[in-house]
Amino acid sequence: MHAVSPPGQAFALDLSGLRSPGITVWSAWDSGIVLGVGALKELGDRRGEIKSMRTHPDHLRKGVGTAILDHLIAEARLRGLTCLSLETGTGPIFEPALAMYRSRGFRSGAAFADYDASAFNQFMHLSL
Template identity: 35%
Template sequence: MSDLHPAPRIQRADFGDPALAAFLQAHLDDLAPTAPAESRHALAVDLLQAPGVRLWVALEGTMIIGTGALAAMQVGHEEVKSMRTEPRCRGRGVARRLLEHLVRDARQRDVGQLSLETGSHDFFASARGLYAAAGFQLCPPFGSYREDPNSVFMTKHL
């Protein structure tokens, strides 16, 4: 990140913050045109508050510029969810920093594997590149996912 854009502050999400609900709704709205409903797997705000889900925000001042979550699937295996960067802040390393934070958190808690589902369309190309650069590799569907031409599955052993 350049000096013009210092590293964002990353902290656990405050579900009482109306800006968080708006940011997460914008995430769902961004994804709506990318695939049919049955192929969209983003979590709504109520599911992000479920036990076993840890959501973080990246902040620039008081503005939310990114989100990322980990959702427990089974002991030692968690799923990366709700990765989103504010469109005006894309290309500045926000998602990379969030992903590094998620990996660090998982390692500190002795999670041995992180997996994720992302889209197969051009809209998701930079996300797939980010995950590959962070050491995630293509894998078959995991958990309750099934093969889907709209989905790409990736995993990383920690």
């Protein structure tokens, strides 16, 4: 994401960020090969954030991201969260992910948590 985002506008977590308290990471595998990952960050107040959704380039458009997103939504419901939010970028490279989020009911909305709105980023929310 850093390569396609303006400086200071990529908020993807590295490994140390994913190890932070309140963040749970899941991965999808097939025959010992990682297909994709996604994380759920608990924000408090029964709110959560989708973090670090990634599908390996060799497995794009095969349903990996959708399967991980469905799992994160189900897990958020199990944890009693009432809203899931995410921050992502704008531009053609983000359109497939945006379509996936919209297909699951996410809608565009205001900045949340510690994010500041910019011309590059956008925010989506799903009521659970």
